[in-house]
Amino acid sequence: MPKNIKPRGFRLTAAGLLIAACLSAGPALAEKPVVGHFTLNNGLEVVVIPDHRAPVVTHMVWYKVGAADETPGKSGLAHFLEHLMFKGTAKNPMGKFSQAVAAVGGQENAFTSQDYTGYFQRVARENLKEMMEFESDRMTGLVLSPEAVVPELKVVLEEYNMRVGNNPRARLSEQIDAALYLNHPYGRPIIGWRHEIEALTRDDAIAFYKRFYTPNNAVLVIAGDVTTDEVRPMIEATYGKVPKVIADIAPRARPQEPPPVAERHLTLADPRVAQPALHRAYLAPSSTSAKPGESEALEVLAFILGHGNTSRLYRALVEEKGVSVGAGGFYSGSALDPSQFGVYGSPKPGTTLPQLEEAIDGVIDELLAKGVTADEVERATSRLVAEAIYAQDNQATMARWYGAALTSGGSVERVQSWADRIRAVTPDGVLAVAKTYLDKRRSVTGYLVKDTAAKEDKRS
Numbered sequence: 440m441p442k443n444i445k446p447r448g449f450r451l452t453a454a455g456l457l458i459a460a461c462l463s464a465g466p467a468l469a470e471k472p473v474v475g476h477f478t479l480n481n482g483l484e485v486v487v488i489p490d491h492r493a494p495v496v497t498h499m500v501w502y503k504v505g506a507a508d509e510t511p512g513k514s515g516l517a518h519f520l521e522h523l524m525f526k527g528t529a530k531n532p533m534g535k536f537s538q539a540v541a542a543v544g545g546q547e548n549a550f551t552s553q554d555y556t557g558y559f560q561r562v563a564r565e566n567l568k569e570m571m572e573f574e575s576d577r578m579t580g581l582v583l584s585p586e587a588v589v590p591e592l593k594v595v596l597e598e599y600n601m602r603v604g605n606n607p608r609a610r611l612s613e614q615i616d617a618a619l620y621l622n623h624p625y626g627r628p629i630i631g632w633r634h635e636i637e638a639l640t641r642d643d644a645i646a647f648y649k650r651f652y653t654p655n656n657a658v659l660v661i662a663g664d665v666t667t668d669e670v671r672p673m674i675e676a677t678y679g680k681v682p683k684v685i686a687d688i689a690p691r692a693r694p695q696e697p698p699p700v701a702e703r704h705l706t707l708a709d710p711r712v713a714q715p716a717l718h719r720a721y722l723a724p725s726s727t728s729a730k731p732g733e734s735e736a737l738e739v740l741a742f743i744l745g746h747g748n749t750s751r752l753y754r755a756l757v758e759e760k761g762v763s764v765g766a767g768g769f770y771s772g773s774a775l776d777p778s779q780f781g782v783y784g785s786p787k788p789g790t791t792l793p794q795l796e797e798a799i800d801g802v803i804d805e806l807l808a809k810g811v812t813a814d815e816v817e818r819a820t821s822r823l824v825a826e827a828i829y830a831q832d833n834q835a836t837m838a839r840w841y842g843a844a845l846t847s848g849g850s851v852e853r854v855q856s857w858a859d860r861i862r863a864v865t866p867d868g869v870l871a872v873a874k875t876y877l878d879k880r881r882s883v884t885g886y887l888v889k890d891t892a893a894k895e896d897k898r899s
Contacts, residue, residue: 474841475667476851479679482655486841486851487670488662490834496663497835498570499559500578501842503658504651506631507553507624507693507776513643515631518551519595520644524558525549526587528580533587536573545570553625554775555846561835564664571677578657578681581648588641596637599630607709611718611887618703618883619720622694623776653684658845662838693776696722699881708890714764716887717795718783723876725774727848734772735860736868737780737876741770742819743811743869744802745782752782755802762790762798775847780876792886803877810870824858 475487509516527533540547545562560570603609613628620626630636659678661670699722726734745752745768756763766784782803786795830836844854 474851474855475671477667477671479654479675481679481681481683482653483678483681484658484845485671485674485678486658486660486845487665487667488660488834488837488841489664489666490662490837491664494564494664495561495834496564496567496661496665497559497561497838498567498574499557499660499662499838499842500574501555501557501658501660501846502652503555503656503688503691503846504647505552505554505556506627506629508651508691509624509627509647511624512635513639513647514627515595515599515629515636516639516643516647517556518630519592519636519639520647521549521551521556521558522591522595523583523588523644523648524577524581526584526591527582528577529582530576530580531573536577539569539573543569551629552843553629555843557842557846559835559838567661567663567665567670568673568677571673575677575681578652578654578678579684581652583641583645585641588644592636592639595630596633599633599636603628603630604633605711607707607712607887608716610709611707611716611885614705614707615718615720615883615885618705618885619722619779621696623696624693625774625776625778649684653688654678654681655683655685656688658842660838660842660845662834691775696777699878702879703883704886705883706886706888708888710890712887712889714785715792715889716783716785717792717799717884718887719781719796719799719882719884721780721876721878722777722881723770723780724772725776725778725847726772726853727775728777729772732860732863732868733872735864736872737770738772738823738861739816739819739864740811740869740873741768741780742823743815744768744806746819746822751802751806752784752799756784756795756798760798762787762795766799773843773847792888796884803873807870807873807877811866813866816864816866816869820861820864823861827858 473489475489476485478484504517506514506517525533525537527535537547540560540562543562543566545560545566547558547560549558550556558574560574562570603613616628617626631639659674723737724730724733729737742750744750745766747753747767748757750767752766752768756766763784764787766782768780768782770780771778782799784795784799786792840854841851844850
């Protein structure tokens with residue numbers, strides 16, 4: 440996902456996380472900016488991140504609702520509503536908001552995850568209040584005509600075809616997620632199951648909107664050439680006037696996973712596969728659900744094991760054994776509930792997927808037997824902190840760190856303490872989480888192979 444900015448409806452799936460390994464555990468700040476943080480009387484939580492290097496601002500509204508909060512049988516509803524939020528309000532007809540953004544040379548988009556849905560604009564600082572007026576209006580003023588809903592459902596179905604139906608790697612990730620989560624709604628695709636998307640209605644969208652789109656279930660993040668003192672009056676004059684739709688938002692109590700007891704394997708055969716691949720996901724705690732220190736140790740473990748061409752997996756499988764054209768790992772810690780730790784690879788010609796899996800298991804077994812060195816931990820923590828510093832060059836990235844944290848059970852303080860917690864990771868801590876969570880009984884291993892017998896299925 441980005442990476443820093445996801446297009447509308449984009450899901451950072453397990454497969455997508457492969458390219459985001461080192462920052463996948465969530466927000467990270469190596470230095471502590473003076474961040475404003477307050478809550479309006481209507482419950483809207485506000486974060487202001489000053490960044491005075493250019494006269495621009497990133498304006499983001501995050502709702503604490505995502506695909507995992509959908510009613511069973513209504514998968515894809517959160518993402519569908521994300522699309523419908525661009526259909527206009529009584530005050531601002533469809534297209535007016537987007538035209539206003541384009542007229543000032545700005546950017547806009549939206550995104551849906553398992554735990555949150557977000558909307559953002561990037562504009563010159565003098566246009567910030569106008570963005571607030573538009574976004575606060577559609578927080579409760581959305582109008583959905585039947586004429587707008589039906590065509591947009593077709594758009595979503597086409598997006599499904601493009602992103603999943605015609606993408607074998609995405610289909611493999613979809614199947615792995617479904618197998619990994621036996622009881623938790625993270626097993627449902629963010630974009631939804633096709634047959635359930637097809638059944639979504641205008642009434643479904645309106646009910647979801649009225650239930651979850653309310654200021655006391657949202658976080659406003661502003662990053663850019665502003666100060667808290669100068670934007671607070673604008674926020675009060677716009678968002679402060681939005682009434683609560685629901686007085687009290689119920690805690691997000693989701694079904695949780697039973698203790699994992701069985702290793703699982705699956706194979707997806709597709710005639711469009713050009714390169715076979717192996718992907719394994721382990722059930723692992725997120726930064727929110729982990730015990731103290733575990734999430735940070737898992738992030739360092741993912742770096743040592745699978746980040747870049749100096750990682751253990753790459754060196755062993757690509758350079759030394761020559762059994763893979765690529766290999767790596769990731770940890771997805773930014774989630775409200777237990778998430779994933781993963782490894783992956785693609786075999787070289789002449790190497791079978793079982794042989795590649797055996798080689799991957801050998802690297803993991805060696806790590807579990809001998810642990811990691813102090814030098815490896817030092818290199819990993821230094822790189823992670825350094826990359827976090829470099830990432831702060833993008834104000835949208837900083838806004839996303841805070842927004843994702845505050846909508847997934849985290850806090851401003853936790854974002855700002857990330858670097859210190861990473862630096863505190865020890866070799867013993869890394870080995871402890873490896874022994875606990877790199878247990879194959881907690882895993883699903885997926886093979887992606889070419890189906891030479893079947894005709895191509897366009898999934899349309």
